[in-house]
Amino acid sequence: MCCPRCYSSKIVKNGSIHTGKQKYMCKDCRRQFVENPTNQPVSEEKKSLINRLLMEKIPLAGIARAVCVSERWLQSHVNERYESAETEVAVTVKKKAV
Template identity: 50%
Template structure:
């Protein structure tokens, strides 16, 4: 007794023929009318926009990509490809509210991380507005004066023109920052407490930055993209004062 062939899912035609087997040894079919090839009960399913939105939110939490794939019951390979494309599109420039030209206070610090293995160190350089708590400068690179210069250039012009900067005693800051507006201070002064606290937040929210983790980055571009993605989310979620004292 012959088994009826399935209907084409594309054009609903019954002019369907067998067309070999897939690499998973499932029967493949081909529609004579529209040329569509298909299998019955396919394992692949289209990822909905709702699921993509959930992935976007989970990327801002301390979850590995494998953990996201398990939680949502989707392919880890698909998640990796989706994340690769997303991180490539993340803008690598700070988004902050406009500030008037007046005295501003900025706290700077650098955070150790790595890509691939602990021998490939990648330092996350950050600058934070002490009043609004916005991240106003970011650079990821080595721990040289060149990276300190890149951090300085990453800040909006109003900060480079007006801000007083507090940092630790790392020599790269002294080489780069304007001497009349730079103060190297110890932790006991509290002048860098906000940026140090943000470093803790970053480590707690971005799994790639956890010191003992199986979720570390294997690709520098994704490492940078993940950090920038969280910083954009962080700045956007802040309740920032809309007015500033003269």
């Protein structure tokens, strides 16, 4: 086994991740990694589906189960969308009826 960053073979065990997989650390560049990672980035299709489900006011736990993402990732996705959303509402003044 070698480090995915610097390709050094000076690797030591360094605990485990929440799923129980062994974690390793490179002694040269100090990068931490797992062998054969299984997590994939969330696709744009999944993000689009999540955004549509959020508009339907479905609870986050239900969306996470249905789309197979972690609740932690989903909460961070919601927080990112909230921060980038427009906070000001444009109000137009209407003339009063006489």
